[in-house]
Amino acid sequence: MLSIDADRLVADLQELGQIGRSKGGGLDRSSFSTADTEARQWYMSRCAEAGLAVKIDGIGNMIVCSPNVSAEVASRPAVWSGSHIDTVPSGGQFDGALGAVAALECLRRIHEEGIALNRPVCVAVYSDEEGNFSSLLGSSALVRGYSRDELDAMIGRDGDHFVDTFEAAGGDIDAATRTRIASGSLHATVELHIEQGPFLEQLGHQIGIVTGIVGMGGGVVTFRGRSDHAGTTPMAVRRDALVAAGAFLASCPSLATSTSSRAVVTCGLISVEPASANVVPGVARVTIDFRDPDADRMVTLETKIIDTARSIAEEHHLDVDFDFERTIQPAPLDAKIQGMIEGNAKARGLVASRLSSAAGHDSQNMALVAPTGMIFVPSIGGRSHCPEESTSWADVENGANVLLDTIIQLAT
Numbered sequence: 165m166l167s168i169d170a171d172r173l174v175a176d177l178q179e180l181g182q183i184g185r186s187k188g189g190g191l192d193r194s195s196f197s198t199a200d201t202e203a204r205q206w207y208m209s210r211c212a213e214a215g216l217a218v219k220i221d222g223i224g225n226m227i228v229c230s231p232n233v234s235a236e237v238a239s240r241p242a243v244w245s246g247s248h249i250d251t252v253p254s255g256g257q258f259d260g261a262l263g264a265v266a267a268l269e270c271l272r273r274i275h276e277e278g279i280a281l282n283r284p285v286c287v288a289v290y291s292d293e294e295g296n297f298s299s300l301l302g303s304s305a306l307v308r309g310y311s312r313d314e315l316d317a318m319i320g321r322d323g324d325h326f327v328d329t330f331e332a333a334g335g336d337i338d339a340a341t342r343t344r345i346a347s348g349s350l351h352a353t354v355e356l357h358i359e360q361g362p363f364l365e366q367l368g369h370q371i372g373i374v375t376g377i378v379g380m381g382g383g384v385v386t387f388r389g390r391s392d393h394a395g396t397t398p399m400a401v402r403r404d405a406l407v408a409a410g411a412f413l414a415s416c417p418s419l420a421t422s423t424s425s426r427a428v429v430t431c432g433l434i435s436v437e438p439a440s441a442n443v444v445p446g447v448a449r450v451t452i453d454f455r456d457p458d459a460d461r462m463v464t465l466e467t468k469i470i471d472t473a474r475s476i477a478e479e480h481h482l483d484v485d486f487d488f489e490r491t492i493q494p495a496p497l498d499a500k501i502q503g504m505i506e507g508n509a510k511a512r513g514l515v516a517s518r519l520s521s522a523a524g525h526d527s528q529n530m531a532l533v534a535p536t537g538m539i540f541v542p543s544i545g546g547r548s549h550c551p552e553e554s555t556s557w558a559d560v561e562n563g564a565n566v567l568l569d570t571i572i573q574l575a576t
Protein backbone atom coordinates (compact mmCIF):
# COMPACT_ATOMS: atom_id res chain seq x y z
CA MET A 165 0.00 0.00 0.00
CA LEU A 166 1.45 3.37 -1.00
CA SER A 167 1.89 5.74 1.95
CA ILE A 168 2.94 9.32 2.48
CA ASP A 169 6.43 10.22 3.76
CA ALA A 170 5.52 11.08 7.36
CA ASP A 171 8.92 12.55 8.26
CA ARG A 172 8.78 14.95 5.31
CA LEU A 173 5.19 15.93 6.08
CA VAL A 174 5.98 16.62 9.74
CA ALA A 175 9.11 18.61 8.84
CA ASP A 176 7.08 20.70 6.39
CA LEU A 177 4.37 21.42 8.95
CA GLN A 178 6.98 22.41 11.52
CA GLU A 179 8.73 24.74 9.08
CA LEU A 180 5.51 26.38 7.92
CA GLY A 181 4.50 26.61 11.60
CA GLN A 182 7.37 29.03 12.24
CA ILE A 183 6.25 31.59 9.64
CA GLY A 184 4.32 34.45 11.22
CA ARG A 185 4.83 33.21 14.78
CA SER A 186 4.28 36.02 17.26
CA LYS A 187 5.78 36.54 20.72
CA GLY A 188 2.56 35.21 22.27
CA GLY A 189 3.17 31.87 20.56
CA GLY A 190 0.33 32.09 18.03
CA LEU A 191 0.55 32.47 14.27
CA ASP A 192 -0.37 35.76 12.59
CA ARG A 193 -0.74 35.06 8.90
CA SER A 194 -3.70 37.22 7.88
CA SER A 195 -4.29 36.90 4.16
CA PHE A 196 -1.93 38.94 1.93
CA SER A 197 0.08 40.14 4.95
CA THR A 198 3.88 39.96 4.87
CA ALA A 199 3.76 36.67 6.79
CA ASP A 200 1.13 35.20 4.46
CA THR A 201 3.28 36.20 1.48
CA GLU A 202 6.30 34.57 3.13
CA ALA A 203 4.28 31.38 3.72
CA ARG A 204 3.17 31.38 0.07
CA GLN A 205 6.78 31.74 -1.06
CA TRP A 206 7.84 28.91 1.23
CA TYR A 207 5.05 26.72 -0.23
CA MET A 208 6.04 27.53 -3.80
CA SER A 209 9.67 26.71 -3.05
CA ARG A 210 8.62 23.30 -1.68
CA CYS A 211 6.68 22.71 -4.91
CA ALA A 212 9.67 23.77 -7.01
CA GLU A 213 11.95 21.36 -5.12
CA ALA A 214 9.50 18.57 -6.00
CA GLY A 215 9.47 19.59 -9.67
CA LEU A 216 5.87 20.85 -9.48
CA ALA A 217 4.79 24.04 -11.23
CA VAL A 218 2.52 26.47 -9.35
CA LYS A 219 -0.14 28.52 -11.13
CA ILE A 220 -1.63 31.51 -9.33
CA ASP A 221 -5.13 32.56 -10.31
CA GLY A 222 -6.58 36.07 -10.23
CA ILE A 223 -7.47 36.03 -6.52
CA GLY A 224 -4.16 34.46 -5.45
CA ASN A 225 -5.28 30.82 -5.15
CA MET A 226 -2.23 28.61 -5.76
CA ILE A 227 -2.94 25.62 -8.01
CA VAL A 228 -0.37 22.84 -8.41
CA CYS A 229 -1.16 20.07 -10.88
CA SER A 230 0.33 16.65 -11.52
CA PRO A 231 3.07 16.86 -14.17
CA ASN A 232 3.83 14.15 -16.70
CA VAL A 233 0.22 13.39 -17.63
CA SER A 234 -0.74 12.91 -21.26
CA ALA A 235 -2.65 15.64 -23.09
CA GLU A 236 -5.68 13.37 -23.05
CA VAL A 237 -5.59 12.92 -19.26
CA ALA A 238 -4.86 16.63 -18.75
CA SER A 239 -8.02 17.52 -20.68
CA ARG A 240 -10.25 15.53 -18.30
CA PRO A 241 -11.99 16.99 -15.21
CA ALA A 242 -9.47 17.08 -12.35
CA VAL A 243 -9.40 15.82 -8.78
CA TRP A 244 -8.58 18.69 -6.42
CA SER A 245 -7.30 18.57 -2.87
CA GLY A 246 -6.17 21.43 -0.70
CA SER A 247 -6.90 23.88 2.05
CA HIS A 248 -5.46 27.22 3.19
CA ILE A 249 -2.31 28.62 4.80
CA ASP A 250 -3.66 31.94 6.10
CA THR A 251 -4.56 32.04 9.80
CA VAL A 252 -6.77 33.98 12.18
CA PRO A 253 -4.86 36.45 14.42
CA SER A 254 -2.93 34.41 16.99
CA GLY A 255 -4.05 31.17 15.35
CA GLY A 256 -2.64 27.66 15.43
CA GLN A 257 -0.29 25.76 13.14
CA PHE A 258 -2.66 23.02 11.91
CA ASP A 259 -5.84 24.81 10.79
CA GLY A 260 -5.59 24.83 7.00
CA ALA A 261 -1.83 24.17 6.94
CA LEU A 262 -2.42 20.45 7.49
CA GLY A 263 -4.65 20.09 4.44
CA ALA A 264 -2.48 22.31 2.24
CA VAL A 265 0.78 20.53 3.11
CA ALA A 266 -0.73 17.01 3.17
CA ALA A 267 -2.22 17.51 -0.31
CA LEU A 268 1.22 18.55 -1.57
CA GLU A 269 2.73 15.47 0.09
CA CYS A 270 0.13 13.26 -1.67
CA LEU A 271 0.94 14.84 -5.04
CA ARG A 272 4.68 14.37 -4.41
CA ARG A 273 4.18 10.67 -3.63
CA ILE A 274 1.99 10.16 -6.72
CA HIS A 275 4.65 11.94 -8.80
CA GLU A 276 7.56 10.02 -7.23
CA GLU A 277 5.90 6.64 -7.70
CA GLY A 278 4.86 7.49 -11.25
CA ILE A 279 1.30 6.38 -10.59
CA ALA A 280 -0.70 6.26 -13.81
CA LEU A 281 -3.61 8.69 -13.46
CA ASN A 282 -6.86 8.73 -15.38
CA ARG A 283 -7.43 12.33 -14.35
CA PRO A 284 -5.16 15.20 -13.34
CA VAL A 285 -4.61 15.64 -9.60
CA CYS A 286 -4.27 19.24 -8.46
CA VAL A 287 -3.48 20.83 -5.13
CA ALA A 288 -5.34 24.05 -4.34
CA VAL A 289 -4.25 26.52 -1.65
CA TYR A 290 -7.17 28.90 -1.29
CA SER A 291 -6.70 32.61 -0.51
CA ASP A 292 -8.10 34.18 2.66
CA GLU A 293 -10.09 31.23 3.97
CA GLU A 294 -10.25 32.94 7.34
CA GLY A 295 -12.20 35.83 5.90
CA ASN A 296 -9.86 38.71 6.64
CA PHE A 297 -11.54 40.45 3.69
CA SER A 298 -14.48 38.15 2.90
CA SER A 299 -15.62 34.77 4.12
CA LEU A 300 -13.88 31.97 2.14
CA LEU A 301 -12.61 34.57 -0.34
CA GLY A 302 -10.54 32.31 -2.62
CA SER A 303 -13.07 29.52 -3.09
CA SER A 304 -15.95 32.03 -3.36
CA ALA A 305 -14.01 33.68 -6.19
CA LEU A 306 -13.82 30.31 -7.94
CA VAL A 307 -17.48 29.38 -7.62
CA ARG A 308 -19.27 32.72 -7.86
CA GLY A 309 -16.68 35.39 -8.61
CA TYR A 310 -16.51 38.98 -7.35
CA SER A 311 -17.36 42.19 -9.14
CA ARG A 312 -14.96 45.13 -9.00
CA ASP A 313 -17.47 46.95 -6.77
CA GLU A 314 -17.52 44.07 -4.31
CA LEU A 315 -13.71 43.95 -4.21
CA ASP A 316 -13.51 47.73 -3.78
CA ALA A 317 -15.84 47.55 -0.77
CA MET A 318 -13.81 44.91 1.10
CA ILE A 319 -12.07 46.09 4.26
CA GLY A 320 -9.79 43.86 6.34
CA ARG A 321 -9.61 43.32 10.10
CA ASP A 322 -6.99 46.05 10.37
CA GLY A 323 -9.13 48.55 8.48
CA ASP A 324 -7.09 48.20 5.29
CA HIS A 325 -8.74 48.11 1.87
CA PHE A 326 -8.52 44.82 0.00
CA VAL A 327 -7.42 46.53 -3.20
CA ASP A 328 -4.42 48.20 -1.52
CA THR A 329 -3.27 45.15 0.43
CA PHE A 330 -3.82 42.78 -2.49
CA GLU A 331 -1.90 44.98 -4.92
CA ALA A 332 0.90 45.53 -2.39
CA ALA A 333 1.20 41.71 -2.19
CA GLY A 334 1.58 41.60 -5.98
CA GLY A 335 -2.05 40.95 -6.96
CA ASP A 336 -3.78 42.38 -10.04
CA ILE A 337 -7.21 43.72 -9.12
CA ASP A 338 -8.59 43.37 -12.66
CA ALA A 339 -7.58 39.72 -12.75
CA ALA A 340 -9.33 39.27 -9.37
CA THR A 341 -12.67 39.78 -11.11
CA ARG A 342 -11.98 36.92 -13.54
CA THR A 343 -11.62 33.87 -11.36
CA ARG A 344 -14.67 31.67 -11.89
CA ILE A 345 -13.79 28.10 -12.60
CA ALA A 346 -15.14 26.62 -15.83
CA SER A 347 -18.11 24.38 -15.18
CA GLY A 348 -17.28 20.72 -15.63
CA SER A 349 -13.54 21.24 -15.05
CA LEU A 350 -13.60 19.39 -11.71
CA HIS A 351 -14.31 15.70 -11.17
CA ALA A 352 -14.22 15.84 -7.36
CA THR A 353 -12.53 17.61 -4.45
CA VAL A 354 -11.37 16.30 -1.09
CA GLU A 355 -9.90 18.24 1.84
CA LEU A 356 -8.06 17.07 4.96
CA HIS A 357 -8.56 19.30 8.01
CA ILE A 358 -8.32 19.20 11.78
CA GLU A 359 -11.71 18.75 13.46
CA GLN A 360 -11.37 21.95 15.55
CA GLY A 361 -13.76 20.39 18.07
CA PRO A 362 -13.68 17.64 20.73
CA PHE A 363 -15.83 14.91 19.10
CA LEU A 364 -13.19 12.55 17.66
CA GLU A 365 -10.91 12.82 20.69
CA GLN A 366 -13.77 12.00 23.05
CA LEU A 367 -14.67 8.93 20.97
CA GLY A 368 -11.04 7.86 20.66
CA HIS A 369 -11.47 7.65 16.86
CA GLN A 370 -8.76 8.57 14.36
CA ILE A 371 -10.72 9.68 11.30
CA GLY A 372 -13.80 11.86 10.86
CA ILE A 373 -15.94 11.47 7.75
CA VAL A 374 -17.61 14.83 7.28
CA THR A 375 -21.27 14.57 6.27
CA GLY A 376 -21.90 18.29 5.80
CA ILE A 377 -20.70 21.80 6.59
CA VAL A 378 -22.55 24.48 8.49
CA GLY A 379 -23.97 27.60 6.77
CA MET A 380 -22.36 30.94 7.64
CA GLY A 381 -23.70 34.46 7.53
CA GLY A 382 -23.24 37.87 9.06
CA GLY A 383 -21.30 41.07 8.71
CA VAL A 384 -21.42 44.44 10.45
CA VAL A 385 -24.31 45.97 12.41
CA THR A 386 -23.91 49.73 12.93
CA PHE A 387 -25.88 51.62 15.59
CA ARG A 388 -25.95 55.39 15.00
CA GLY A 389 -26.85 57.78 17.81
CA ARG A 390 -25.27 61.06 18.91
CA SER A 391 -21.92 61.78 20.50
CA ASP A 392 -22.13 64.08 23.52
CA HIS A 393 -20.22 65.26 26.57
CA ALA A 394 -19.91 62.40 29.08
CA GLY A 395 -20.29 64.75 32.05
CA THR A 396 -22.90 67.28 31.06
CA THR A 397 -25.39 65.19 29.06
CA PRO A 398 -28.15 63.82 31.34
CA MET A 399 -28.83 60.10 30.98
CA ALA A 400 -32.42 60.68 29.87
CA VAL A 401 -31.49 62.56 26.69
CA ARG A 402 -28.52 60.47 25.55
CA ARG A 403 -28.53 58.50 22.32
CA ASP A 404 -25.66 56.20 23.26
CA ALA A 405 -24.89 53.85 20.38
CA LEU A 406 -22.72 51.52 22.47
CA VAL A 407 -25.38 50.98 25.14
CA ALA A 408 -27.77 49.84 22.39
CA ALA A 409 -25.11 47.64 20.81
CA GLY A 410 -24.49 46.10 24.23
CA ALA A 411 -28.19 45.33 24.70
CA PHE A 412 -28.26 43.78 21.25
CA LEU A 413 -25.22 41.59 21.95
CA ALA A 414 -26.70 40.47 25.26
CA SER A 415 -29.72 39.14 23.35
CA CYS A 416 -27.66 37.18 20.80
CA PRO A 417 -27.16 33.95 22.80
CA SER A 418 -30.92 33.51 23.18
CA LEU A 419 -31.48 34.29 19.48
CA ALA A 420 -29.25 31.29 18.75
CA THR A 421 -30.62 28.89 21.37
CA SER A 422 -34.23 29.70 20.45
CA THR A 423 -33.47 28.82 16.80
CA SER A 424 -31.82 25.42 17.23
CA SER A 425 -29.40 23.53 19.42
CA ARG A 426 -26.81 23.86 16.62
CA ALA A 427 -27.20 27.59 15.93
CA VAL A 428 -24.43 29.92 17.10
CA VAL A 429 -24.13 33.72 17.06
CA THR A 430 -20.84 35.52 17.80
CA CYS A 431 -19.62 39.08 18.00
CA GLY A 432 -15.82 39.14 17.67
CA LEU A 433 -15.16 42.80 16.99
CA ILE A 434 -16.53 46.09 18.39
CA SER A 435 -15.58 49.63 17.43
CA VAL A 436 -16.98 52.96 18.55
CA GLU A 437 -16.75 56.54 17.40
CA PRO A 438 -15.43 58.92 18.48
CA ALA A 439 -13.73 56.43 20.86
CA SER A 440 -12.88 58.60 23.85
CA ALA A 441 -13.46 57.78 27.52
CA ASN A 442 -15.19 61.11 28.14
CA VAL A 443 -17.49 61.12 25.10
CA VAL A 444 -20.83 59.34 24.72
CA PRO A 445 -20.35 56.98 21.71
CA GLY A 446 -22.20 58.28 18.69
CA VAL A 447 -21.54 55.24 16.50
CA ALA A 448 -21.06 51.60 17.53
CA ARG A 449 -20.18 48.86 15.07
CA VAL A 450 -20.36 45.19 15.98
CA THR A 451 -19.57 42.21 13.82
CA ILE A 452 -22.03 39.32 13.79
CA ASP A 453 -21.17 35.78 12.68
CA PHE A 454 -24.12 33.37 12.67
CA ARG A 455 -24.17 29.71 11.69
CA ASP A 456 -26.54 26.77 11.49
CA PRO A 457 -26.39 23.48 9.55
CA ASP A 458 -29.90 24.02 8.11
CA ALA A 459 -30.62 26.47 5.25
CA ASP A 460 -34.15 27.41 6.41
CA ARG A 461 -32.97 28.02 9.95
CA MET A 462 -30.18 30.26 8.58
CA VAL A 463 -32.92 32.50 7.11
CA THR A 464 -34.88 32.45 10.39
CA LEU A 465 -31.78 33.32 12.40
CA GLU A 466 -30.83 36.22 10.12
CA THR A 467 -34.38 37.62 10.35
CA LYS A 468 -34.33 37.40 14.16
CA ILE A 469 -30.94 39.16 14.36
CA ILE A 470 -32.10 42.01 12.12
CA ASP A 471 -35.49 42.40 13.83
CA THR A 472 -33.91 42.43 17.30
CA ALA A 473 -31.30 45.02 16.34
CA ARG A 474 -34.04 47.22 14.82
CA SER A 475 -36.29 47.06 17.87
CA ILE A 476 -33.40 47.80 20.26
CA ALA A 477 -32.33 50.74 18.08
CA GLU A 478 -35.89 52.08 18.15
CA GLU A 479 -36.06 51.71 21.94
CA HIS A 480 -32.86 53.77 22.25
CA HIS A 481 -33.90 56.34 19.59
CA LEU A 482 -31.08 55.32 17.26
CA ASP A 483 -30.69 54.33 13.64
CA VAL A 484 -29.27 50.99 12.71
CA ASP A 485 -27.94 49.63 9.43
CA PHE A 486 -26.65 46.27 8.29
CA ASP A 487 -23.77 45.40 6.00
CA PHE A 488 -24.11 41.62 5.75
CA GLU A 489 -22.15 39.41 3.38
CA ARG A 490 -23.96 36.98 1.14
CA THR A 491 -24.81 33.92 3.27
CA ILE A 492 -22.70 30.86 2.51
CA GLN A 493 -25.18 28.01 2.40
CA PRO A 494 -24.82 24.83 4.42
CA ALA A 495 -23.37 22.10 2.22
CA PRO A 496 -24.07 18.39 2.41
CA LEU A 497 -20.96 16.48 1.29
CA ASP A 498 -20.91 13.71 -1.31
CA ALA A 499 -22.15 10.33 -0.06
CA LYS A 500 -19.95 8.33 -2.45
CA ILE A 501 -16.77 10.08 -1.29
CA GLN A 502 -17.87 9.57 2.32
CA GLY A 503 -18.04 5.85 1.53
CA MET A 504 -14.54 5.94 -0.01
CA ILE A 505 -13.08 7.66 3.06
CA GLU A 506 -14.78 5.09 5.29
CA GLY A 507 -13.38 2.17 3.27
CA ASN A 508 -9.89 3.67 3.12
CA ALA A 509 -9.78 4.28 6.87
CA LYS A 510 -10.92 0.72 7.52
CA ALA A 511 -8.30 -0.71 5.16
CA ARG A 512 -5.62 1.02 7.25
CA GLY A 513 -7.08 -0.30 10.50
CA LEU A 514 -8.31 3.13 11.59
CA VAL A 515 -11.58 3.79 13.41
CA ALA A 516 -13.72 6.39 11.67
CA SER A 517 -16.98 8.09 12.54
CA ARG A 518 -19.30 10.44 10.70
CA LEU A 519 -19.77 13.99 11.90
CA SER A 520 -20.83 17.36 10.55
CA SER A 521 -18.58 20.42 10.55
CA ALA A 522 -19.57 23.39 12.68
CA ALA A 523 -16.66 25.35 11.17
CA GLY A 524 -16.78 26.80 7.67
CA HIS A 525 -14.44 25.45 5.00
CA ASP A 526 -13.61 26.12 1.35
CA SER A 527 -15.04 22.67 0.67
CA GLN A 528 -18.56 24.05 1.16
CA ASN A 529 -17.99 26.30 -1.82
CA MET A 530 -16.33 23.57 -3.86
CA ALA A 531 -19.31 21.28 -3.13
CA LEU A 532 -21.37 23.67 -5.28
CA VAL A 533 -19.35 22.74 -8.38
CA ALA A 534 -18.13 19.16 -7.80
CA PRO A 535 -18.73 16.13 -5.57
CA THR A 536 -16.75 17.01 -2.45
CA GLY A 537 -15.52 15.16 0.62
CA MET A 538 -13.72 16.12 3.83
CA ILE A 539 -11.56 14.11 6.20
CA PHE A 540 -11.12 15.24 9.80
CA VAL A 541 -8.43 14.26 12.28
CA PRO A 542 -8.69 14.86 16.05
CA SER A 543 -7.84 18.18 17.67
CA ILE A 544 -6.24 17.82 21.09
CA GLY A 545 -8.66 19.16 23.68
CA GLY A 546 -10.90 20.27 20.81
CA ARG A 547 -8.92 23.52 20.69
CA SER A 548 -8.51 25.62 17.53
CA HIS A 549 -8.08 29.25 16.41
CA CYS A 550 -5.65 29.63 19.31
CA PRO A 551 -1.92 29.04 19.86
CA GLU A 552 -2.68 25.78 21.76
CA GLU A 553 -4.26 24.20 18.65
CA SER A 554 -2.63 20.79 18.17
CA THR A 555 -2.98 17.35 16.61
CA SER A 556 -0.75 14.34 17.30
CA TRP A 557 1.78 13.45 14.59
CA ALA A 558 0.26 9.97 14.43
CA ASP A 559 -3.12 11.48 13.58
CA VAL A 560 -1.51 13.79 11.02
CA GLU A 561 0.05 10.75 9.31
CA ASN A 562 -3.20 8.74 9.44
CA GLY A 563 -5.24 11.55 7.96
CA ALA A 564 -2.72 12.19 5.18
CA ASN A 565 -2.66 8.50 4.27
CA VAL A 566 -6.46 8.32 4.04
CA LEU A 567 -6.31 11.48 1.92
CA LEU A 568 -3.72 9.85 -0.38
CA ASP A 569 -5.87 6.71 -0.75
CA THR A 570 -8.95 8.78 -1.55
CA ILE A 571 -7.19 11.01 -4.10
CA ILE A 572 -5.76 7.97 -5.88
CA GLN A 573 -9.16 6.24 -5.83
CA LEU A 574 -10.81 9.32 -7.34
CA ALA A 575 -8.11 9.83 -9.99
CA THR A 576 -7.38 6.29 -11.22
Ligand SMILES: [Zn+2]
Binds near residue numbers: 248259260293357
Ligand atom coordinates in the same frame (compact mmCIF):
# COMPACT_ATOMS: atom_id res chain seq x y z
ZN1 LIG B 1 -9.34 25.99 8.24
